[in-house]
Amino acid sequence: MRFKWNIDFIKKSKYFYTFSIVVTLIGIISLIVFQLNYGVDFRSGSNVDIAVSKQVTKEDMQNILTEANLNNENAVITPGSGRVSVRFPNVLSEDDQTKLTSVVESKIGKDASIEINTVDTEIAKELERNALIAVLVASLGIIIYVTIRFEWRFAVSAIVALLHDAFMVISVFSIFQLEVNLTFIIALLTIVGYSINDTVVIFDRIRENMRFAKIKSHQDLHDVVNKSISQTMTRSLNTVFTVFIASVALLIFGSESIRMFSLAMVIGLLFGAYSSIFIASPLWYALRGIGQDKGKKKPAKATT
Known part of the structure; x- marks a missing residue:
């Protein structure tokens, strides 16, 4: 009915x-x-996603960026459950990506999974x-x-x-x-x-x-x-x-x-x-x- x-x-x-x-x-x-x-899809820059097995705060990530000699003044850091996202308004060079990966592995651990997506202006x-x-x-x-x-x-x-x-x-x-x-x-x-x-x-x-x-x-x-x-x-x-x-x-x-x-x-x-x-x-x-x-x-x- x-x-x-x-x-x-x-x-x-x-x-x-x-x-x-x-x-x-x-x-x-x-x-x-x-x-x-x-997001990085519609704005030039680099987006870094890091899968972590332990808690990583915003301050921890800022220290990592400083040690990697990356300008973190305009970087947007978004910590989450098991993941940390960092968005850079500028495109990271290969050297910058290598330094960042190295520092992340030394500070967080080699089990940290890093994914870097880069989009240029065009x-x-x-x-x-x-x-x-x-x-x-x-x-x-x-x-x-x-x-x-x-x-x-x-x-x-x-x-x-x-x-x-x-x-x-x-x-x-x-x-x-x-x-x-x-x-x-x-x-x-x-x-x-x-x-x-x-x-x-x-x-x-x-x-x-x-x-x-x-x-x-x-x-x-x-x-x-x-x-x-x-x-x-x-x-x-x-x-x-x-x-x-x-x-x-x-x-x-x-x-x-x-x-x-x-x-x-x-x-x-x-x-x-x-x-x-x-x-x-x-x-x-x-x-x-x-x-x-x-x-x-x-x-x-x-x-x-």
């Missing part, structure tokens, strides 16, 4: 719109003031440009697909929901200055994929119900959208919940290299959980309502 969601989704959407607008404004301010905390710019192109191409493809399969109102609503989900994640990463790397871009594209999947399922049910509905007023249209969302609500929640649990598991038990990917997925799924229901569908309802008003014929003037 199908569970019936006795909720006026269209009416409740105003609260979610308000919340999203507030987060968007805070995100815009944060991006202007603080920008994004780009590669960083190219990666940033390609990441932006990837997101734009994916968005364009979605617009074309939804327009062909449904109509332009569905396409506009879907792309607004997708941009909403992506920007919410970007805003959170900017506000809390979380590191943005290539795995973050992969997470964004993955979130876009899950979001459009849920949105299309709801839109498909709206289109199906519209075929048999007699729309004479805004209330009729209102009822069709609420009915369509209610019919697909359980399916949408089950899909999001399944992926959310997997993302949380990766965030807790996964390696440091996919930590930002997992965190972006968790945040994106939380925002995406309501965007298809309370952002995309009510927006289509508003656009469809405007078209319905314009389609009404004006009463003929009486002739004398």
